[in-house]
Amino acid sequence: MTMSTSDEPLLRGDLFAEACPSREVLRHVTSRWGVLVLVALRRGTHRFSDLRRVIGGVSEKMLAQTLQALEADAIVLRVAHPVVPPHVEYSLTPLGREVAERVQDLADWIEGSMPVIEQARRKSGAQPARLG
Amino acid sequence: MTMSTSDEPLLRGDLFAEACPSREVLRHVTSRWGVLVLVALRRGTHRFSDLRRVIGGVSEKMLAQTLQALEADAIVLRVAHPVVPPHVEYSLTPLGREVAERVQDLADWIEGSMPVIEQARRKSGAQPARLG
């Protein structure tokens, strides 16, 4: 314990900076629907409606917003076929595949640790706790 | 592309389930302050006020909430010394060290990829995009 003895601003990178661009991207990929979109797209290309069905519970608006954010981050690739009715396909970019892997890694680890976590909760009588 | 041909509920685990407990934990560790707490605590034990100073910009309330959530998840260990004035120390549990590592891995990857991401944005003329 007892970290550095100076009063430096602390921590590599500037993850701690309020308006840090990487924080933005982190928020996008770990957002409520961002995680699910990434995991879903790891399985391959999906159309808009496919994603809605697969994810379940996401509103049109939020899915569109999430996809746009990830597209702007060069994580999701959007390909619109100029036909009628519209046909749009979403997939992961090479960059996207890398993040998605890490996000799923985290998600998988948590899922795998849930038994331990829930056991710890029972032992301490702790509630699932607030915080969103 | 063209994923599975059946209409299975989709995806290993049930990350996609609405009331999935692992989603809860995922939200905790990737929350605005959760990420920062984990990264900070990787450096060692901190007192409440230390964390506030190190993280910067976090309110008392949110830091307390975040710590409680992570404590309930058995990710953060809280040790209160019965002295006056109060002296409370926060650290990562073994479980916590594992998640923290993965979270930081993700954060580091994003930071490292920011040049590519920002370049992609300029090429496509995309804005940093909304979504929080």
Added chain:
DNA sequence: CGGCATCCGCAATGATACTG
């Protein structure tokens, strides 16, 4: 010092309706 209770503004999210 390390909290908890309360109040409140605003952004995020959701439901619905409409368009190309």
Added chain:
DNA sequence: CAGTATCATTGCGGATGCCG
């Protein structure tokens, strides 16, 4: 089908004040 626009609601997150 794939969105956009609008409105209603929720709940995060900050500020303040009090307590052990």
